[in-house]
Amino acid sequence: MPRPKYHIVVCTNSRPPGHPKGSCGEKGAQDVAKRFSEELEKRNLFGGVMLTGSTCVGMCHAGPVVIVYPDAIWYQGVKAGDVQEIIEGHILNGKPVERLMIPESAWG
Ligand code: FES
Numbered sequence: 001m002p003r004p005k006y007h008i009v010v011c012t013n014s015r016p017p018g019h020p021k022g023s024c025g026e027k028g029a030q031d032v033a034k035r036f037s038e039e040l041e042k043r044n045l046f047g048g049v050m051l052t053g054s055t056c057v058g059m060c061h062a063g064p065v066v067i068v069y070p071d072a073i074w075y076q077g078v079k080a081g082d083v084q085e086i087i088e089g090h091i092l093n094g095k096p097v098e099r100l101m102i103p104e105s106a107w108g
Helices: 029-042 080-091
Strands: 006-011 049-054 066-069 073-075
Touching: 006 029, 006 080, 029 049, 029 080, 066 080, 073 080
Parallel strands: 006 049
Antiparallel strands: 006 066, 066 073
């Protein structure tokens, strides 16, 4: 298997309804992951791009969270409708989608 150029991690963690932390799962993360899979397939990008669903990555309030490596860009509040922009901007053209990035001020 060739080394992927990009690795997209979608937090798909779910918690029970009413849990104080909430979760990416309850905010539509499965739809986001599904859309990534569809778009990567459609563009024949699998192989060069790896897609992984993950458990909680610790930014539950900002979910759904998507992380793109090797750039270590963290996206927040990602909707299925944002996926095309991330693929076309970040994955295909190397330009992260700034409007969706978790701001530096969010990190402790
Ligand atoms: S549930 Fe997704 S970051 Fe915690």
